[in-house]
Amino acid sequence: MNFLFMTTLVLYICAAVLPLILLKQQRVHNLCSNILQAAASCSAALLAFSRLNNAGAAVELMNIASPIPYLTLTLKLDKLSAFFLFCLGLLSLAVSIYSIGYMKHYFGRLNTGLFSCFVNVFILSMFFVLTAADLVTFLIAWELMSLVSYALVVFETNEPENSKAGLLYIIMTHLGTALLIIAFMLIYVNTGSLEIANASELSAGIKNILFVLFLLGFGVKAGIIPLHVWLPYAHPVAPSNISALMSGIMIKTAVYGLLRFLLVVLDASASWWGLVILVLGAVAAVLGIAFALIENNYKRLLAYSSIENIGIILLGLGVALYAQAGGHQETAALALIASLFHVFNHTLFKGALFLGAGSLHQALHTKDIEKLGGLMKKMPVTGTFMLLAALSISALPPFNGFVSEWLTIQSLFQFLNVSSTGAKLLGMLAAAALALAGGLAAACFVKFIGISFLGLPRSEEARIAREAPVTMLAGMGMLVLPCLFLGIFPRHIAGLLDGINQELLQVSVFPLIKGSVIFLYYPVQISGTALAPVFALMGGLILYLIIFTVIHLLYPHPADRIYKTWDCGFGGLNSRMQYTATGFSKPLRIVFRGLYRPKRELQYTEGPSPYYPGDPRYIVSTEPVFEKYIYQPLAGLVTRWARRSRLWIQTGSVHIYLIYIFAVLIILLVYNWVLGLH
Amino acid sequence: MNTPLYILIQLAAALLLAPLVNGVIKKVKAFSQKRQGPPLQQMYLDLYKLLQKDTVVSETASWVYHFAPYLNFVTALLAFLFFPVTFFQQTISFGGDIILAVYLLGLGRFFMALGGLDTGSTFGGMGASREMMISALIEPALLVSLLTLGLMSGSTSVESIMSVNLQGSPLSTNPFALLILIALFIILLAETARIPVDDPSTHLELTMVHEAMLLEYSGRHLALMEYAAVIKQLLFITILANFFFPLEPALASPLPALLLGLIVYVLKVLIIAVLVAVTEISTVKLRFFSIPNLAAISFVLSFLGFMQFFIIGR
Numbered sequence: 001m002n003f004l005f006m007t008t009l010v011l012y013i014c015a016a017v018l019p020l021i022l023l024k025q026q027r028v029h030n031l032c033s034n035i036l037q038a039a040a041s042c043s044a045a046l047l048a049f050s051r052l053n054n055a056g057a058a059v060e061l062m063n064i065a066s067p068i069p070y071l072t073l074t075l076k077l078d079k080l081s082a083f084f085l086f087c088l089g090l091l092s093l094a095v096s097i098y099s100i101g102y103m104k105h106y107f108g109r110l111n112t113g114l115f116s117c118f119v120n121v122f123i124l125s126m127f128f129v130l131t132a133a134d135l136v137t138f139l140i141a142w143e144l145m146s147l148v149s150y151a152l153v154v155f156e157t158n159e160p161e162n163s164k165a166g167l168l169y170i171i172m173t174h175l176g177t178a179l180l181i182i183a184f185m186l187i188y189v190n191t192g193s194l195e196i197a198n199a200s201e202l203s204a205g206i207k208n209i210l211f212v213l214f215l216l217g218f219g220v221k222a223g224i225i226p227l228h229v230w231l232p233y234a235h236p237v238a239p240s241n242i243s244a245l246m247s248g249i250m251i252k253t254a255v256y257g258l259l260r261f262l263l264v265v266l267d268a269s270a271s272w273w274g275l276v277i278l279v280l281g282a283v284a285a286v287l288g289i290a291f292a293l294i295e296n297n298y299k300r301l302l303a304y305s306s307i308e309n310i311g312i313i314l315l316g317l318g319v320a321l322y323a324q325a326g327g328h329q330e331t332a333a334l335a336l337i338a339s340l341f342h343v344f345n346h347t348l349f350k351g352a353l354f355l356g357a358g359s360l361h362q363a364l365h366t367k368d369i370e371k372l373g374g375l376m377k378k379m380p381v382t383g384t385f386m387l388l389a390a391l392s393i394s395a396l397p398p399f400n401g402f403v404s405e406w407l408t409i410q411s412l413f414q415f416l417n418v419s420s421t422g423a424k425l426l427g428m429l430a431a432a433a434l435a436l437a438g439g440l441a442a443a444c445f446v447k448f449i450g451i452s453f454l455g456l457p458r459s460e461e462a463r464i465a466r467e468a469p470v471t472m473l474a475g476m477g478m479l480v481l482p483c484l485f486l487g488i489f490p491r492h493i494a495g496l497l498d499g500i501n502q503e504l505l506q507v508s509v510f511p512l513i514k515g516s517v518i519f520l521y522y523p524v525q526i527s528g529t530a531l532a533p534v535f536a537l538m539g540g541l542i543l544y545l546i547i548f549t550v551i552h553l554l555y556p557h558p559a560d561r562i563y564k565t566w567d568c569g570f571g572g573l574n575s576r577m578q579y580t581a582t583g584f585s586k587p588l589r590i591v592f593r594g595l596y597r598p599k600r601e602l603q604y605t606e607g608p609s610p611y612y613p614g615d616p617r618y619i620v621s622t623e624p625v626f627e628k629y630i631y632q633p634l635a636g637l638v639t640r641w642a643r644r645s646r647l648w649i650q651t652g653s654v655h656i657y658l659i660y661i662f663a664v665l666i667i668l669l670v671y672n673w674v675l676g677l678h
Numbered sequence: 679m680n681t682p683l684y685i686l687i688q689l690a691a692a693l694l695l696a697p698l699v700n701g702v703i704k705k706v707k708a709f710s711q712k713r714q715g716p717p718l719q720q721m722y723l724d725l726y727k728l729l730q731k732d733t734v735v736s737e738t739a740s741w742v743y744h745f746a747p748y749l750n751f752v753t754a755l756l757a758f759l760f761f762p763v764t765f766f767q768q769t770i771s772f773g774g775d776i777i778l779a780v781y782l783l784g785l786g787r788f789f790m791a792l793g794g795l796d797t798g799s800t801f802g803g804m805g806a807s808r809e810m811m812i813s814a815l816i817e818p819a820l821l822v823s824l825l826t827l828g829l830m831s832g833s834t835s836v837e838s839i840m841s842v843n844l845q846g847s848p849l850s851t852n853p854f855a856l857l858i859l860i861a862l863f864i865i866l867l868a869e870t871a872r873i874p875v876d877d878p879s880t881h882l883e884l885t886m887v888h889e890a891m892l893l894e895y896s897g898r899h900l901a902l903m904e905y906a907a908v909i910k911q912l913l914f915i916t917i918l919a920n921f922f923f924p925l926e927p928a929l930a931s932p933l934p935a936l937l938l939g940l941i942v943y944v945l946k947v948l949i950i951a952v953l954v955a956v957t958e959i960s961t962v963k964l965r966f967f968s969i970p971n972l973a974a975i976s977f978v979l980s981f982l983g984f985m986q987f988f989i990i991g992r
Contacts (some may be wrong), residue, residue, distance in 0.1 A: 396788060406778070409834075413829070413833075413834060431822065432822050436814065442788055442810065443811065446788060450792050450795035450803075455803075530775065531778060544752045547902075555730050562735055564737060577799075578799070579803020579804065579807060584807045586807070587966070591815070
């Protein structure tokens with residue numbers, strides 16, 4: 001296994017360094033770097049997969065001691081890290097294949113060599129975050145990940161909004177990192193060791209403080225409401241392969257952090273932790289998708305939808321923590337499987353959706369849904385893949401999103417069985433929130449896919465759009481087809497996850513079926529109920545074939561008559577008469593107007609008479625609730641305080657500065673003298 | 679009693695009984711308006727006529743439009759297979775999960791909405807937009823009701839919920855089940871596009887939701903979509919009939935027991951259909967933005983049922 005690790009490391013470093021050497025030959029370094037990255041991702045995924053399949057203790061990958069005190073680089077691969085590493089490997093494999101075609105878009109305009117270098121450093125830093133075995137390595141890798149992703153987010157430097165989005169991102173992520181540093185220092189001071197290991201002998205008060213710090217610190221990166229404000233700004237402006245990586249795996253490193261530190265290190269001691277995370281998950285799920293519904297920028301829509309899915313992941317995580325604290329190992333195991341399964345599924349389908357969004361952007365150069373339309377005929381493969389990914393994210397059978405949502409519902413069901421009375425109410429409300437989020441997600445993605453791909457083209461760019469190149473389609477396909485496969489045969493991943501359960505919680509929910517069977521059709525069984533999507537799919541296919549044959553044999557028809565859409569006899573049906581994206585989401589915008597606070601302006605230009613107004617101008621905008629009521633006042637407060645304190649710190653007069661220096665010196669001397677007296 | 683026979687009985691019940699239920703509802707509504715109304719077998723004749731007709735397809739439509747009717751019909755039938763029509767069929771252990779059935783219906787609805795948007799007409803988009811709003815708002819009530827039923831019986835599989843009725847006291851005699859029953863009845867009205875949520879017999883853009891998505895379909899596509907809608911209606915009526923009013927005929931030999939069970943089932947379904955028709959007669963179609971209020975009432979009822987269940991206990 002060490003061989004695989006060395007291979008991965010070497011390949012990633014080559015993929016990072018090669019573009020810097022061949023900086024001018026863009027086609028060559030693009031192809032070579034991406035192929036190297038693909039190979040490195042394959043080996044990373046193999047490393048993770050082999051670790052997940054083998055029983056045994058954690059494997060140490062690297063241990064570099066250095067002469068600087070406290071600075072050792074230790075990497076360890078246990079099953080939890082291996083699972084997240086598997087997601088990383090798969091996603092970066094698909095993204096690297098996709099980037100071969102996608103980066104051609106940037107040749108001549110941007111420094112693609114530097115970009116490819118940064119991408120590989122980014123993936124490598126995420127590798128280190130997921131396998132870090134001591135606190136210092138974790139912090140270094142975390143910071144590297146944040147800084148390099150900032151550079152990638154603002155890579156298209158000619159747009160002013162990119163730098164604003166990047167600034168918000170870097171500030172928020174550093175706030176999170178600051179809280180993490182405080183937490184790590186607390187751990188070190190109280191336990192004396194820098195290892196990420198079980199620290200359950202800390203006092204309850206320290207553990208609670210650590211919980212809050214970890215929740216806030218990792219919550220910024222994960223996108224928990226209200227710490228999520230950077231996500232909808234940073235993900236849309238980044239290039240699409242970076243958005244896919246960020247949404248697909250970077251926010252999952254925060255989930256990994258929460259799992260590692262709350263479940264393993266702090267050993268999930270208090271049950272209120274699980275309840276807090278459950279509530280936060282429910283809130284994030286509903287609010288995330290509520291904000292996604294009204295977006296017309298499709299990349300922002302996908303970013304908000306990521307927040308929703310993090311909410312669903314946190315629901316499972318909250319149940320697992322609560323059950324673990326209460327000693328109900330089976331429920332905790334089930335909830336952990338549900339949460340991790342959703343992590344994997346989200347990587348797949350959100351990655352596919354962002355890559356598809358990149359294809360759309362490359363074909364049409366616009367991020368506005370209102371300018372799309374009729375693309376299913378112009379870009380059939382992209383359209384079909386996006387439709388399949390949308391079906392997965394709306395948790396519909398027979399795709400993988402349904403299996404993880406079903407597992408989450410089952411874990412909430414078990415939670416209702418084992419929880420106290422007050423927690424039962426919270427649990428049922430969380431289940432209702434999950435159902436609402438699922439319904440709103442279906443509405444959101446019907447809007448996205450329906451308005452973008454179906455109907456008539458709404459703009460000239462949509463009329464002349466062409467299908468994306470083969471590499472981009474292959475990258476998307478690599479993520480979408482496993483969605484369908486895992487939806488039909490979920491036991492593969494359930495078996496892998498069970499290994500994690502055995503390692504962390506010492507209980508097994510789905511025993512791994514021994515032997516290499518590709519089509520594991522065994523149902524996913526949980527105390528009394530079972531889910532066998534393959535039988536439903538087979539039943540559906542058989543019914544479909546029977547009905548199709550019956551209808552066409554019994555009642556033979558000539559071919560369908562193709563004619564214009566019915567236009568009520570008025571004629572001249574054009575694309576302006578279709579439903580728009582704003583119109584599609586309007587009913588839900590009105591239902592949730594308390595949340596959105598929409599503002600509506602309707603102005604008419606002057607016409608020849610008051611009875612014949614001129615052209616109307618309709619502006620509808622929703623209020624950015626979190627920015628306006630939390631962040632802007634906070635930022636205003638900090639700016640005002642800084643400005644006021646500037647008056648007496650930065651006066652510009654050398655005399656005042658000298659007085660400050662002498663005063664501090666005298667105070668320190670007096671302090672030392674007083675200390676020396678005692 | 680084995681699986682192929684079970685599937686055959688379910689399919690026969692769905693395909694043969696569903697249009698009759700629709701006919702009964704229409705007849706009752708007609709009688710309330712002092713009309714004769716169409717004959718009970720009208721829907722069979724309509725479906726037969728539609729299957730023979732040619733189809734006119736919009737030039738804007740893509741494969742989604744062609745695929746949606748088949749998918750809608752197949753998912754409705756497949757979901758119906760999960761709910762046994764007679765209790766005698768319980769002797770086979772059918773481990774179908776109720777949540778899978780509900781999400782299969784969601785799959786059909788997703789494609790129906792996409793099919794409405796595919797032709798580029800305003801009506802289709804309007805129907806899709808309204809339908810997605812209604813279904814999103816009714817989901818929490820549906821899931822809370824189903825989870826409460828599952829809690830009463832220990833798991834969310836159809837078999838365990840129905841076996842609770844067979845072994846212990848039937849759900850209908852428990853007070854908290856009454857709240858769930860009313861909540862599910864409201865969900866039935868919302869999912870099957872009945873007054874007060876949606877008017878199934880209108881084609882005015884002001885009022886139509888379900889019909890708007892079907893407006894561009896013709897011939898066999900329209901037949902499949904209409905058939906899927908009535909099968910879905912029969913599915914929800916079956917849930918109400920078999921989960922809440924189990925009338926198990928206690929006969930020894932299999933064949934008479936099965937026949938008697940089927941007759942009892944048909945009678946229950948017709949009574950509930952008449953109840954649905956009476957509800958349609960006695961209320962008006964709600965203003966579209968009052969539907970969230972109805973969904974909220976359904977949610978509160980199901981949540982109260984849940985609270986009552988775990989406070990009283992079973």
